[in-house]
Amino acid sequence: MQIEFACTSCPLIVMARILKIFTSHTHSLGLIRLHYFKGEKHKYTLSVNKKMSPFLIYRGGKREERSPEGLIMTISMENKLGEGSMVARPISNIVFIIAMQTEALPLVNKFELTEDPNSLFPKNVPWVRYNGKYKDLNVNIVCPGKDAILGVDSVGTVSAALLTYASIQALKPDLIINAGTAGAFKAKGASIGDVYLASDVAFHDRRIPIPVFDLYGVGLRQACCTPNVIKALNLKVGKLSTGDSLDMCPLDEASIMKNDAVIKDMEGAAVAYVADLLKVSVIFLKAVTDIVDGDKPTAEEFLQNLAAVTAALDEAATKVVDFINGKCLSEL
Amino acid sequence: MQIEFACTSCPLIVMARILKIFTSHTHSLGLIRLHYFKGEKHKYTLSVNKKMSPFLIYRGGKREERSPEGLIMTISMENKLGEGSMVARPISNIVFIIAMQTEALPLVNKFELTEDPNSLFPKNVPWVRYNGKYKDLNVNIVCPGKDAILGVDSVGTVSAALLTYASIQALKPDLIINAGTAGAFKAKGASIGDVYLASDVAFHDRRIPIPVFDLYGVGLRQACCTPNVIKALNLKVGKLSTGDSLDMCPLDEASIMKNDAVIKDMEGAAVAYVADLLKVSVIFLKAVTDIVDGDKPTAEEFLQNLAAVTAALDEAATKVVDFINGKCLSEL
Numbered sequence: 186m187q188i189e190f191a192c193t194s195c196p197l198i199v200m201a202r203i204l205k206i207f208t209s210h211t212h213s214l215g216l217i218r219l220h221y222f223k224g225e226k227h228k229y230t231l232s233v234n235k236k237m238s239p240f241l242i243y244r245g246g247k248r249e250e251r252s253p254e255g256l257i258m259t260i261s262m263e264n265k266l267g268e269g270s271m272v273a274r275p276i277s278n279i280v281f282i283i284a285m286q287t288e289a290l291p292l293v294n295k296f297e298l299t300e301d302p303n304s305l306f307p308k309n310v311p312w313v314r315y316n317g318k319y320k321d322l323n324v325n326i327v328c329p330g331k332d333a334i335l336g337v338d339s340v341g342t343v344s345a346a347l348l349t350y351a352s353i354q355a356l357k358p359d360l361i362i363n364a365g366t367a368g369a370f371k372a373k374g375a376s377i378g379d380v381y382l383a384s385d386v387a388f389h390d391r392r393i394p395i396p397v398f399d400l401y402g403v404g405l406r407q408a409c410c411t412p413n414v415i416k417a418l419n420l421k422v423g424k425l426s427t428g429d430s431l432d433m434c435p436l437d438e439a440s441i442m443k444n445d446a447v448i449k450d451m452e453g454a455a456v457a458y459v460a461d462l463l464k465v466s467v468i469f470l471k472a473v474t475d476i477v478d479g480d481k482p483t484a485e486e487f488l489q490n491l492a493a494v495t496a497a498l499d500e501a502a503t504k505v506v507d508f509i510n511g512k513c514l515s516e517l
Numbered sequence: 518m519q520i521e522f523a524c525t526s527c528p529l530i531v532m533a534r535i536l537k538i539f540t541s542h543t544h545s546l547g548l549i550r551l552h553y554f555k556g557e558k559h560k561y562t563l564s565v566n567k568k569m570s571p572f573l574i575y576r577g578g579k580r581e582e583r584s585p586e587g588l589i590m591t592i593s594m595e596n597k598l599g600e601g602s603m604v605a606r607p608i609s610n611i612v613f614i615i616a617m618q619t620e621a622l623p624l625v626n627k628f629e630l631t632e633d634p635n636s637l638f639p640k641n642v643p644w645v646r647y648n649g650k651y652k653d654l655n656v657n658i659v660c661p662g663k664d665a666i667l668g669v670d671s672v673g674t675v676s677a678a679l680l681t682y683a684s685i686q687a688l689k690p691d692l693i694i695n696a697g698t699a700g701a702f703k704a705k706g707a708s709i710g711d712v713y714l715a716s717d718v719a720f721h722d723r724r725i726p727i728p729v730f731d732l733y734g735v736g737l738r739q740a741c742c743t744p745n746v747i748k749a750l751n752l753k754v755g756k757l758s759t760g761d762s763l764d765m766c767p768l769d770e771a772s773i774m775k776n777d778a779v780i781k782d783m784e785g786a787a788v789a790y791v792a793d794l795l796k797v798s799v800i801f802l803k804a805v806t807d808i809v810d811g812d813k814p815t816a817e818e819f820l821q822n823l824a825a826v827t828a829a830l831d832e833a834a835t836k837v838v839d840f841i842n843g844k845c846l847s848e849l
Contacts, residue, residue, distance in 0.1 A: 307686065310794055337729050343787050346675045347682050347794075354639065390722055392762035395816045397669050402761070429734070429761075430724035434768045455675050462642055462679075484727045 276509055280358040281326040281502070282349055284365050284452050285338040286313070287491060289328050291499045292364075296324050296506070305355040311339060312348055320510040327352050341429045342388075342455035349459040360409070360466050360514065363457075364502050366487070366494055367450040367471035368433075370478050373423065375447055377476065377486075378494055380501040382415055383408050383425035383469035386453045389440035390428035403444070406457040409466035411517040418504050423447030425469055427454035431483055449477055466514055470505060472498035607843055612690040613658040613834070614681055616697050616784050617670040618645070619823060621660050623831045624696075628656050628838070637687040643671060644680055652842040659684050673761045674720075674787035681791040692741070692798050692846065695789075696834050698819070698826055699782040699803035700765075702810050705755065707779055709808065709818075710826055712833040714747055715740050715757035715801035718785045721772035722760035735776070738789040741798035743849040750836050755779030757801055759786035763815055781809055798846055802837060804830035 283289040292298075298315035306312045311330030318324070329339035329348045349361065369375030384407065391402035415422055426446035428437055433449070441449060448471050460467035474494045475486035509517065615621040624630075630649035638644045643662030650656070661671035661680045681693065701707030716739065723734035747754055758778035760769055765781070773781060780803050792799035806826045807818035841849065 307795060309796055332733050335729050335733050337733050339733070340725070340730070341723060341734070342675050343678045343790055346679055347791065350679050350682065388761070390761060391673060392764050392766075393672070393816075394764060395820070397667050398672070398763075401664050401667050401669050401671070402673070429720070429722060431730075432724050432726060434724075434766055436766045458675055459679065463639060464641055484725075488727070 275511055275513055276322070276359040278323045278356065278358045279325065279360045279362060279506070279509065280352050280356055281324070282345060282352065282361060282363045282452070282456055283326060283328050284340045284345060286328050286330070287338075288365055288495050288498065289315070289326050291495060292502055293326055295499060295503055296326075298324060298326060306351055309333075310351075312351065314352075319506065322506065322510055324506065325352070325356055325358070341451050342427065343429075345452035346455040346459050349456045350463070353459070353463045353465055358465060360468070360509070361456065361460050362468055362470060362502070362505065363453055364470040364498060365450060365452065365472075366474040366491065366498065367425070367448045368475045368477040368483060368487075369423075369448045369473040370446075371476045372478050373447040375421075375423075375473050375476070377473055377490055378497045379421055379473045380497055381423050381425070381448050381469075381471045381473070382411065382420045383448065383453060383471060384422050386425040386427060386457045386469060387444045387446070388428065388454045389426045389437050389444055389446070389449075390430065392436065392440070403440075404454055404458055405444075406454070406461050408457070408468050409514065409517065411468055414468075414505060414508055414517050417508055418501070420501065421447075425450060425453045425471060427452060431487070433477060433483075448473065468505075468517075470498065470502055472501070607845055608654070608691040608841055610655045610688065610690045611657065611692045611694060611838070611841065612684050612688055613656070614677060614684065614693060614695045614784070614788055615658060615660050616672045616677060618660050618662070619670075620697055620827050620830065621647070621658050623827060624834055625658055627831060627835055628658075630656060630658060638683055641665075642683075644683065646684075651838065654838065654842055656838065657684070657688055657690070673783050674759065675761075677784035678787040678791050681788045682795070685791070685795045685797055690797060692800070692841070693788065693792050694800055694802060694834070694837065695785055696802040696830060697782060697784065697804075698806040698823065698830065699757070699780045700807045700809040700815060700819075701755075701780045701805040702778075703808045704810050705779040707753075707755075707805050707808070709805055709822055710829045711753055711805045712829055713755050713757070713780050713801075713803045713805070714743065714752045715780065715785060715803060716754050718757040718759060718789045718801060719776040719778070720760065720786045721758045721769050721776055721778070721781075722762065724768065724772070735772075736786055736790055737776075738786070738793050740789070740800050741846065741849065743800055746800075746837060746840055746849050749840055750833070752833065753779075757782060757785045757803060759784060763819070765809060765815075780805065800837075800849075802830065802834055804833070 281292065293315045296317055296319040298317035301314040301316050305314060311333055313328045313330045315326040316324070327348055329344040331337065332339050352358070367381070369379065369381070385405060386408065387403050387405040391404065393399055393402040414420070424444060424446045425448045426441045426444040427450055429451060430437065431451070433441070450471055453469050453471070457467055472494045474490040475481070475483050477483065479486070613624065625647045628649055628651040630647035633646040633648050637646060643665055645660045645662045647658040648656070659680055661676040663669065664671050684690070699713070701711065701713070717737060718740065719735050719737040723736065725731055725734040746752070756776060756778045757780045758773045758776040759782055761783060762769065763783070765773070782803055785801050785803070789799055804826045806822040807813070807815050809815065811818070
């Protein structure tokens, strides 16, 4: 069986989703083949083994069957809705989402941003916005800020998701950059101070062992394609896995391995979820503060390297912004 | 040392926080005593052992010291900001946050609500709102809706937090009711079909082993005090613990035990976080679909009991709404 379909934006995300859905149900990549015609951008053929059973979907506990054609149609439809996000005009408005103010402040100084006294956000929320003009860009750096009672940075997925949502609503950015520190695996070639651009992101601590809900829990999403940024700035590229714990329990580790991740953070996949929901392009810039598969305790290593690694992150972030200046999303 | 302070709203939440902060650092309840003068509502004296060391706060990796007085001041200040939330007028506008549409639809029918065709939410988001008048109340039921690609309900903390935030912004409710199904522990007296009103909520899968960040991760919050609801409707009361996994790994289990929880869900603590952030009162109504410390696999038991338990949940939710009708928050 051959199914032809077209994607009008971010085809790689769509393809990754199709692959992920099919392979998790067939447990074999051999059953499907994807043909990408380079000459005809965004046109694909999906070959599916004739014997493949219909795709099962669970809605509110009830089982529904859907053919692969139905699935592709749904994905194409959804993707068309997001068409507007790839408009071919230079990027003018960017929002950095940075979880810790320690990570954000050197960049705030570098871009000569000032704190917005008339917050765009509801009163009482601790969210902070720094804003200013840098070259041709309107640059915003937003942080979830300090917890009102405990005084620590509001890290993790819930705060990051809320801040991303509110920032998109208030600022309508062309591009979101989720920048921050991360853990990484030396077994996959990472070292302290490395700066990664994430190719795709997923959760590792949302285990829902019900068909299809399992995929929802993992929440795999691809970052905006940036081959030219990677080439020009010589950044490392790897998959990012997100969870709300700084440590890593055996089940988290197994999920991180399944996500094939090199880097591990506490916000990325939540930012990706919201950006995808509201059809805004997003990239992830993560600097390595601790080696997850090393000997040192994560918390100790993280605090020890935070200042130095933040400098490396800021340098890379500045280079990325310099590269972005004057370019369209499709040129990244 | 004795510190007098006043709380103008939700004093129990404030007290719980003080207790939690102090006890986690002193590891002894004996060091502090709280005196509540019933005649003078909202006036407290906190007795602290003279030898108690200053409270340590970590800001951006740097250690700061703060005396117990400083801490109480901060808590009182923060609490004053939320003063408006306990206005003594009848509740007129309520929002149910319900993660699964299967759980929501019987209630939608019961209250004769209709789906809002002009969504208050951004385009593309799958969030659904049902609205209508029931007795003297404006009743809203909001659901995070089906994932656009996968077609399953958008369960979990990230979706619940976003939906709570957007609903508060758009609907300005007097009260939020987070209703849904949950797992529970038979060792703590729970059975399938029981309906609980949560006394307080916390996360069990956000482990951040850095001082103070650990408390932020747990995110303990108390539900709106409802002694009269509990008495009138004869509901079970217990602590609720929230995590993004349907299963329970050993570290989650240890945290759930530490949270002293009877019930386990996938949204509560995230809803509580946002409600607290935006100073809206919230209660949690959770019906037991599966016994966490039983023999059956959670996913199987959950799907098997979903329909029957939803009926029990709806019955309890209706009774709660009937009780709320015409009353102020302080009468609940």
